[in-house]
Amino acid sequence: MADTDPPGGGAGPDADATVDPDEASEGDASTESAAPGAVIVPVEPTSTLRSTVAHVAETAAADGAPAIHLVEIASWRNGDPESDERAAAAERVLERVTAWATADLDDSEAPGAADVEVVTTVLGADDYLFGADDYVRVLAEYAEANGADRVVLDPEYTPVGNTTLLQPLEFALSNTPLSVETAPVDRPTRRERFRTEATTGRFVALFGLSLAFYLLLGDPTYWFDVVTGVASAAVVSITLSRVSLDSNPAFPRTPMRIVRGLVYVPVLLFEIVKANLVVARVILDPRLPIEPTMNRMRVIVGRGLPLMTLANSITLTPGTLTVRARDSDLYVHSLVPWAREGLFDGSLERWTRFVYYGRRSARLPTPRERDDVAILQGADATEELPIAAADGGAIDGERDAADDDSAVDAGDASDEGENDPEVTDR
Amino acid sequence: MSLVDASLAAGYTLGDFLLVAAAGFAVLAVGMLYRAVVGPTMQDRVLAVNVLGTNTVVILAILGAALGEPTFLDIALVYALLNFLMAIAISKFTVERGGVL
Amino acid sequence: MTETARVWLVVALTLLGLFFSFVSMVGVLRLPDVYSRAHTASQADTLGAGFGLAAVALTVGLAGAGFKSVLLLFFIFVTNPTAAHAIARAAFEEGIVPWIEGDDRR
Numbered sequence: 127m128a129d130t131d132p133p134g135g136g137a138g139p140d141a142d143a144t145v146d147p148d149e150a151s152e153g154d155a156s157t158e159s160a161a162p163g164a165v166i167v168p169v170e171p172t173s174t175l176r177s178t179v180a181h182v183a184e185t186a187a188a189d190g191a192p193a194i195h196l197v198e199i200a201s202w203r204n205g206d207p208e209s210d211e212r213a214a215a216a217e218r219v220l221e222r223v224t225a226w227a228t229a230d231l232d233d234s235e236a237p238g239a240a241d242v243e244v245v246t247t248v249l250g251a252d253d254y255l256f257g258a259d260d261y262v263r264v265l266a267e268y269a270e271a272n273g274a275d276r277v278v279l280d281p282e283y284t285p286v287g288n289t290t291l292l293q294p295l296e297f298a299l300s301n302t303p304l305s306v307e308t309a310p311v312d313r314p315t316r317r318e319r320f321r322t323e324a325t326t327g328r329f330v331a332l333f334g335l336s337l338a339f340y341l342l343l344g345d346p347t348y349w350f351d352v353v354t355g356v357a358s359a360a361v362v363s364i365t366l367s368r369v370s371l372d373s374n375p376a377f378p379r380t381p382m383r384i385v386r387g388l389v390y391v392p393v394l395l396f397e398i399v400k401a402n403l404v405v406a407r408v409i410l411d412p413r414l415p416i417e418p419t420m421n422r423m424r425v426i427v428g429r430g431l432p433l434m435t436l437a438n439s440i441t442l443t444p445g446t447l448t449v450r451a452r453d454s455d456l457y458v459h460s461l462v463p464w465a466r467e468g469l470f471d472g473s474l475e476r477w478t479r480f481v482y483y484g485r486r487s488a489r490l491p492t493p494r495e496r497d498d499v500a501i502l503q504g505a506d507a508t509e510e511l512p513i514a515a516a517d518g519g520a521i522d523g524e525r526d527a528a529d530d531d532s533a534v535d536a537g538d539a540s541d542e543g544e545n546d547p548e549v550t551d552r
Numbered sequence: 553m554s555l556v557d558a559s560l561a562a563g564y565t566l567g568d569f570l571l572v573a574a575a576g577f578a579v580l581a582v583g584m585l586y587r588a589v590v591g592p593t594m595q596d597r598v599l600a601v602n603v604l605g606t607n608t609v610v611i612l613a614i615l616g617a618a619l620g621e622p623t624f625l626d627i628a629l630v631y632a633l634l635n636f637l638m639a640i641a642i643s644k645f646t647v648e649r650g651g652v653l
Numbered sequence: 654m655t656e657t658a659r660v661w662l663v664v665a666l667t668l669l670g671l672f673f674s675f676v677s678m679v680g681v682l683r684l685p686d687v688y689s690r691a692h693t694a695s696q697a698d699t700l701g702a703g704f705g706l707a708a709v710a711l712t713v714g715l716a717g718a719g720f721k722s723v724l725l726l727f728f729i730f731v732t733n734p735t736a737a738h739a740i741a742r743a744a745f746e747e748g749i750v751p752w753i754e755g756d757d758r759r
Contacts, residue, residue, distance in 0.1 A: 342720065343626070402700050406676040409683065409693060418689050420751050441734035444696040447688065448734075449741045459688045459741065459751060503753050555712050558660045566660050570712070573667045577705070580671075583678045587690070595687045595744040602736050603681060603694045606729065607674060610705040613722055614667070617709045622718035625709075629721060632728055639736035643743035 163275035164193040164245075166265060166304075171219050172282035177311035179223055182278050183230035187239035194244050195274055196223050199261055200251035213248065220246040225426055225454065232483050233428035235379065245272075262298040269304055279308045328371045333363040386481045393477065398442055401465070405444035408462060420449070421458050421466055424498035425475050426490065428482065436478040443474065457502075466501070470494040556620060570618035574611050581607040598642045605635030659711060666708035673701030686752035687744045695737030702729050 165186050169175065179196075186194050198216045227244045250264045265277065277299055299306040337359035344351035408415060427436050437448040440458060445465025450457040460466035472492040480488035493499045556567040581604050588600035609632045616624025680693025706726040713719035 342724065343629075398696070398700060402673065402676075402697060405692070406673070406697065409676055409680045409697075414683060416684070416689065418686075418751060418753060420688075437738065438731070438734045441695050441738055442699065442730070444692065447692050447695065447741055448738050449688065449745050457745070459692070461689055461692050503751060555656065555659060555663070555714070558656055560660065560664070566663060566712070569664060570667065570708075573671060573705075576671050577674060580674050580678045584681060587681050593687055593744065593747075593749060595740050595747070595749070596690065598743075599687065599691055599694050599737070599740050600681060602733075602740065603677060603698050606698050606702050606733060609725065609729065610670065610674070610702045613706055613709040613725060616718070617712040617722075622713065622721075625713075625718050625721040625725065629725055629728070632725060632732070636732040636736055640739050643736075643739040646743055646747070 162189045162191050163273050164195055165191050166195045166197060166269055166274045166277045168265070168277070168279065168283055169196050169198050169219060169223055170280070170283055172280055174280055174282045174309075174311050175223065176226060178278070178280040178309040179226045180230050181309045181311055183227050183242075184234060184236075186242050187231060187234040187236035190238035191242060191276075193272070194227055194242060195268070195272060196220060196227065196244065196246045197265070197268065198248050199264060200248050209251075213251065216248055220248070229426060229428045229454070232487065233430070233432070258295045258298045261295060262302060265299070266302045266304060275303070276305050276307065279306065281308050281311060329363050329367045332367045332370060333359050336362045382484070383482060386484075390477055390481050394439060394442065398444065401444040405461065416461055417463055418459060418461050419466065419501055419503040421460055421469070422500040422502055423456050423458055423469065423493050424454050425456055425493065426454065427475065427478050432478055432482045435481065436475060439474045439478065440469065470499045554620065556618060567618045570614050574614040574618065577607050577611045577614065581611070594646050595643070598639060598646075602635060602639040605631065605638070609635065663708045663711050666704050666711065670701045670703070670705030670708060673697045673704060677701055687749060688741055688751045691737045691741045695734045699730060699733040702733075
């Protein structure tokens with residue numbers, strides 16, 4: 127089964143996610159000059175960062191770029207007071223972005239996706255940087271050293287919270303041999319692009335599915351049903367093929383996913399029945415021994431269908447209920463402690479990865495080992511409950527201040543949008 | 553002779569049993585109505601109505617089997633679709649920002 | 654022979670469905686807040702409906718209309734957790750704080 131992995135599946139996204147920069151530059155030196163160079167993405171925790179990373183991963187995979195360099199330009203200097211905390215905060219941001227990029231590359235159907243490396247660095251921590259020219263100098267040096275020829279900017283990118291820097295940065299970059307591009311992503315008012323591209327593959331897949339559904343309910347041998355079925359399937363696929371599928375069906379991948387999904391269903395059913403019996407006992411118990419808490423868990427699956435599968439599996443498994451999915455953070459309500467512990471063991475996450483990416487990708491540390499879990503309520507709480515809508519995001523703001531990366535988002539503490547990356551670690 | 557007419561015990565058939573089961577599901581649905589009336593929040597009511605709708609789907613399907621009316625299943629299918637849409641639509645429009653799903 | 658087995662299987666599945674729907678109702682009536690109620694609404698009820706529809710499929714026979722009942726089963730398994738998630742998320746965005754032990758509100 128592992129041999130027929132989809133292109134991204136074998137990448138082993140976690141083991142070799144962060145590659146040494148040296149190694150990456152070696153790889154670039156050997157490629158001929160006509161091949162596209164690596165892409166540099168300056169990273170700051172903004173509300174559009176998630177979509178920017180998705181865009182970069184997609185284009186890099188499509189163009190066959192050898193590597194994506196996610197760089198954080200330091201707004202501190204090593205040795206300064208507080209520089210350690212800020213470096214650690216930057217490190218956390220980079221870690222999260224790496225997880226996103228590898229998940230997106232796993233999802234991508236472009237043939238080159240498996241060859242794209244994801245590299246992270248902190249730049250300029252040994253110097254004080256003033257203004258756009260300094261940033262560009264640092265970026266250009268890094269690009270030259272690593273064979274990169276393209277910079278993709280996050281539209282909300284503002285190093286050091288300087289809101290006017292993006293334009294000068296673009297201007298200064300245009301004086302270098304690097305090509306510059308602002309990622310075409312929407313601002314946080316729209317979560318992500320709802321409509322995707324219309325392709326023949328999607329059209330055909332949707333047409334086939336709706337025709338099959340129609341004929342299943344009707345009579346496939348009766349000519350009238352066949353004709354009306356074709357007509358209605360055509361209407362459905364013309365109007366909805368841009369909305370309902372977010373990736374092209376690909377030959378070895380889609381059937382493999384379906385087969386592995388069929389393996390998953392009985393396992394899931396068994397889990398559901400087993401856990402349902404236990405929960406039934408809890409509910410029918412006259413003392414009602416429940417101990418509900420809200421929890422947060424960061425999961426490593428791609429967005430779209432894999433995330434939906436995982437969230438729905440979690441909800442179907444008794445004792446746990448997905449309340450909210452923010453990027454790769456799932457907010458899960460658990461009814462009893464054992465359900466929470468089972469959730470943190472991450473078997474559902476591994477199964478989802480197995481279904482979508484193959485057996486090899488399913489081996490990864492549990493969320494508890496990765497330290498990607500948090501309990502938000504009760505006696506064991508490790509983090510505050512981010513109910514932001516009730517108070518205009520005040521809790522978000524407070525937590526930032528406490529976490530000492532206050533520089534990044536006085537602005538979007540109030541927006542609590544889907545792509546808000548301000549849910550801090552731990 | 554279809555399975556519904558198979559005798560179960562004491563002269564009663566499987567069809568009779570299924571009718572009783574449908575009545576049982578209906579009783580459970582009425583119990584759920586308490587939560588839909590009492591609330592206290594809008595979400596509680598939506599949730600109760602959603603569960604009630606799922607019960608209705610099952611009742612329709614069981615009645616269809618017991619009475620030998622396969623068309624009931626089509627109605628159940630439409631009902632399930634509407635039930636899902638109802639839950640999604642109401643949760644979407646009770647939230648001020650409209651950010652559900 | 655096989656018919657008797659099928660009949661009793663239908664009876665067993667229906668009873669299981671009734672049991673889990675009962676659990677779901679008790680949960681929705683007893684549990685303290687909308688989040689924990691959503692648990693039983695999405696899980697016990699899905700399983701109850703699943704067993705009930707499986708019984709129907711077995712009664713009608715897969716050849717004919719029983720197929721629709723399997724479709725219905727699949728559909729409920731996909732939509733029920735999604736609906737529960739949407740409702741719980743609406744509650745979360747409204748700012749309803751989940752009940753924890755020691756909270757008075759019921």
